[in-house]
Amino acid sequence: MKSYHFPEGFLWGGATAANQMEGGFGEGNKGLNIADVLPGGKERLSILQTPGFNFEIDKEKYYYPNHEGIDFYHRYKEDIALFAEMGFKVFRMSIAWTRIFPNGDELEANEEGLAFYDRVFDELHKHGIEPVVTISHYEMPVNLVKEYGGWRSREVVTFFERYVNAIFNRYKDKVKYWMTFNEINSGLVMPIMGLGFSIQKEEDRYTPTFQAFHHQFVASAIAVKACHQIIPDAKIGCMILYAPVYSYDSNPKNVMYALQEERFFNYFCGDVQVRGEYPAFINRYFKEHNIELDIREGDLELIKEGTVDYIGFSYYMSRTEKKEKSDLENSQGNLIGGVKNPFLKASDWGWEIDPEGLRISLNQLYDRYQVPLFVVENGLGAYDKVEEDGSINDDYRIDYLREHIKAMGEAIEDGVDLMGYTSWGCIDLVSASSGEFSKRYGFIYVDKHDDGSGTLERKKKKSFFWYKDVIATNGEKL
Numbered sequence: 001m002k003s004y005h006f007p008e009g010f011l012w013g014g015a016t017a018a019n020q021m022e023g024g025f026g027e028g029n030k031g032l033n034i035a036d037v038l039p040g041g042k043e044r045l046s047i048l049q050t051p052g053f054n055f056e057i058d059k060e061k062y063y064y065p066n067h068e069g070i071d072f073y074h075r076y077k078e079d080i081a082l083f084a085e086m087g088f089k090v091f092r093m094s095i096a097w098t099r100i101f102p103n104g105d106e107l108e109a110n111e112e113g114l115a116f117y118d119r120v121f122d123e124l125h126k127h128g129i130e131p132v133v134t135i136s137h138y139e140m141p142v143n144l145v146k147e148y149g150g151w152r153s154r155e156v157v158t159f160f161e162r163y164v165n166a167i168f169n170r171y172k173d174k175v176k177y178w179m180t181f182n183e184i185n186s187g188l189v190m191p192i193m194g195l196g197f198s199i200q201k202e203e204d205r206y207t208p209t210f211q212a213f214h215h216q217f218v219a220s221a222i223a224v225k226a227c228h229q230i231i232p233d234a235k236i237g238c239m240i241l242y243a244p245v246y247s248y249d250s251n252p253k254n255v256m257y258a259l260q261e262e263r264f265f266n267y268f269c270g271d272v273q274v275r276g277e278y279p280a281f282i283n284r285y286f287k288e289h290n291i292e293l294d295i296r297e298g299d300l301e302l303i304k305e306g307t308v309d310y311i312g313f314s315y316y317m318s319r320t321e322k323k324e325k326s327d328l329e330n331s332q333g334n335l336i337g338g339v340k341n342p343f344l345k346a347s348d349w350g351w352e353i354d355p356e357g358l359r360i361s362l363n364q365l366y367d368r369y370q371v372p373l374f375v376v377e378n379g380l381g382a383y384d385k386v387e388e389d390g391s392i393n394d395d396y397r398i399d400y401l402r403e404h405i406k407a408m409g410e411a412i413e414d415g416v417d418l419m420g421y422t423s424w425g426c427i428d429l430v431s432a433s434s435g436e437f438s439k440r441y442g443f444i445y446v447d448k449h450d451d452g453s454g455t456l457e458r459k460k461k462k463s464f465f466w467y468k469d470v471i472a473t474n475g476e477k478l
């Protein structure tokens, strides 16, 4: 079998998000965030994608499962020791905004929240693991949603600035890799999580949505500039949900449509955050949909000055498109739409598995931007079975990851500058789109179930030992 040569110092590791794993609900003065008020289970996806959610806070119904997570808040030492055993070089995590500013609009940061992440970063460093920190991962304070309308409000930029200054100043000696907004473009399909407001009527998809994006771009540029100033030796990236778009066939109309979808979904945010300007295709889209944004004096200059150092992106699937399709055909595709690709198999959640698509994505992104890339999420959500002897034989996950790592190896040979790879949900955690526990990604199994039962005990899966070897051989042994 061909072996691959990953660059020396390649950043192998795993990825998580605070809201999906911490638990510690309300502890250390933590405030409520968006994930805390979303229901778990199948209901969640339709809420994320169908207009009308109004952020009702119903304790009985909405506080499960993100409020429990996997109790990383109390078990981080045990978990970090397991990551260290696998040989992680980096650990991607997020800071919950609501631990630092519980309501988002306070003037002073919450010391207990700051101290919690000090403990986590210290523990990581004790094991020689560098933290890679997402500043905002679907965790906006609910108060900012209810009182200000989420990212539609310009005031939120000021609150965010206060938040990033607090964390950069506090962790300047401990964190050298940062990312601003998780999967920023997901706001195009799931505005609740990404932009902090829910679509109520069709028009909300236009001016309000893009105004919210504009505020995030300004906030991102402010964060990049502050990071460079406060932590000159740090690198700060954007984070994009990337799914290459294929044309269903060679009909030029479908090819053009796929190209348009590709640009709209995959490149709109990257063009602003990496190149520092709104691309021509989005200006045409604004014109055609009568979108008029409130862009204040200095905003465009700021966006130009605050471009990111690298592109972090998630890769789970590709998407196949044709211009004219029935609703039924469209529903056969992925989370973000599209039609079924006859060449691909899908996961149990219908996400099409396409390792070659990762090589394509890496080449496309590098061709377009010529900045270092970082695969910060990739993995297989699957049902795992614990055997009678306690073992978990997740060969399907190993196969999935092996093929994707090979695709990265090929892309590196193609000339792509790739910094690292953090597999998503390196320890089982709550699924973002479905709120389920049974959709597992981890190398480490957590005894927790959709009905809330479970001891939270951690167990090493077969993939744990496999990934440990991958890291130890810098990707040569797959």
Ligand code: BGP
Binding pocket: 017, 020, 182, 183, 241, 314, 377, 381, 424, 430, 431, 432, 433, 434, 439
């Ligand atoms: C990304 C999110 C993560 C994560 C992952 C897997 O969209 O950034 O938070 O959860 O997808 O998705 P899911 O949990 O829905 O399977």
